Amino acid sequence: MSAARKEIDYEDGLRLVRQLVAAGRFAVAVRWTDHLCRQRPKDPRAHNQAGLVRQRQGEPQEAAPHFRRAALLQPEAGEIWANLGRSLRLSAAIEPAFRCRRRAVLCQPEMPEMRLAYGFDLLTVGEYRAGFAEYEHRPDRNTGLARYEAAGLSAWDGRIRPNGRLIVVTEQGAGDVVQFLRFVEPLAKQGMRVTVACPRPLERVVRSAPGVEATAPLWPSGPLQGYDGVEMLLSLPNRLGIDLASLPAPARYISPPEGGYRVEPDGRLRVGVCWTGSTFTPLNPMRRIPFAELARVLDVPGLSFYGLQVLIGRRETYGEDRLVDLAPHIEDFSDTAAMVDQMDLVITVDTSIAHIAGALGKPVWTLLARVADWRWGRDGETTPWYPSMRLFRQDRQGDWAGVVDRVVSALRQRVEAPVGLAERRPFASPDPTG
Known part of the structure; x- marks a missing residue:
């Protein structure tokens, strides 16, 4: 009876930690995870929870030893290796983080969030071709393409067609849009006619970029016809096979509007x-x-x-x-x-x-x-x-x-x-x- 009671207390404790974290009560959650680690020192779940709580507290260096302990206890758990990789990344230990996230993918290659994290590490170290391929596992891509599929437009098959018409959909923040606009011109130079769907505040900037034939509202309001497909803007580097050596870096590729307010010259x-x-x-x-x-x-x-x-x-x-x-x-x-x-x-x-x-x-x-x-x-x-x-x-x-x-x-x-x-x-x- 007492053994059964201990089991219930321990499992309840794991659930309580998650509730405390959700409520932002990190200090109490830390004490509970430490208690659980002492109660079951060979259970990787408690050590993983102890690391997660500390990471949420903004203490990745304190979290890493707990994730290491959990990984030793359950070396086939990709989630634990991913957590350790994140704590090391946040601690600026780039190479060890890279190895941990690669181990996570090897353990659970079917998990898109692990593939995405690994992609970020590849991109960080300049492995752009492989990194952009892994970046395709981001959830925003599937969500965006699904909205266009509902309007009758299929995902682009990647084929370059002379005078082919493509909708490219912007995603994430304005900085991401501006950064990745450079990849429209290479498509246009190969004969594609590109319409960029974007938020209204970005329309004029987007239209000024080379290769952009037209802009459109971000999300379709009805059926779409006359296009050969749709692709997300941040997928273009992968479609184009971009690596560090072939990354386009034009000196200037957007233009401000004519006229408008002029800053008063003062000689400085x-x-x-x-x-x-x-x-x-x-x-x-x-x-x-x-x-x-x-x-x-x-x-x-x-x-x-x-x-x-x-x-x-x-x-x-x-x-x-x-x-x-x-x-x-x-x-x-x-x-x-x-x-x-x-x-x-x-x-x-x-x-x-x-x-x-x-x-x-x-x-x-x-x-x-x-x-x-x-x-x-x-x-x-x-x-x-x-x-x-x-x-x-x-x-x-x-x-x-x-x-x-x-x-x-x-x-x-x-x-x-x-x-x-x-x-x-x-x-x-x-x-x-x-």
Whole structure:
């Protein structure tokens, strides 16, 4: 009877941990998992739970030993290897994380989430051809294609047809759209006529990209006819067989609209700044930098600073008269591109502004978390995606002070460099008033 009671208590304890995590009561959940690990030291479930709770607490380095213990106890469990890989990735241990996620796929190759995580690691280390193939396991692809299939349009079979008509559907955030627009032109050069379905705020930017014949609303409202198929935008690299050597990296592949608001010239170099992305993005807390920390760049003399934030983050600048707010002149991403195009330099965190500046060929300094997104690679100051971009990475996760120190130093060097203003100004679009 007592043995049966212990079994019930233990199983109830595992369920309780999941309930505590769902309620955000992590400290209590940690105590419970530690109790369960002592009660059943050879049960991998308890050790796996102990790792998951610590990972949810934002302590991946504390989580890893628990996942290792669970993996030793159940080495065939792909889920445990995937959890260990994630904790190591968040701890910036890229190579060990890569090996763990590969082990997860070998254990359970039928699990799309494990294939997707492995794909991210392949992309991080520059194995683009294999990485984009694994990236096809993302759930957004199947969901998007299903909506078009319901409208009578089948997924593209990958065949290039002269004058073939293809709908390419954008997905994820605005930065992803801008980054991957470069892959439309190679299709057009092979004779395909490409319509890009996108959200309304991105329409004008999308239409400006080479190879885009037309734009359409993101989701069909009725039957679709006259097209040879539909494909998701972020699937194009896989369709094209892109690897690191063949990655298109045009200096400039979007264009701002004609006319519109012009920044008043004052004879100084213009620096646009952006310190946060959308609060709806789960990773934004890791990417954003408090404006109070970034504001030290405003102390660098000889420069004019402009805020590129729209809606989010502007309240942090109230009372800061060294920063000109450009948000009143921005209604969509094309207006944002027009403001960015008038800057001599853009300083931004990992958000759509970075991609817009890079796609415009503007000098852009992108500030990255210690564990950055796959597209920025593992290390280094340059990226194969944007020739005009320089990367500033955290030395320690969450520490922006060192990043800002390096940005301030680089800004001072730029101001003090023996280059005349007239030679710098071509970085910005010419003022039509002369």
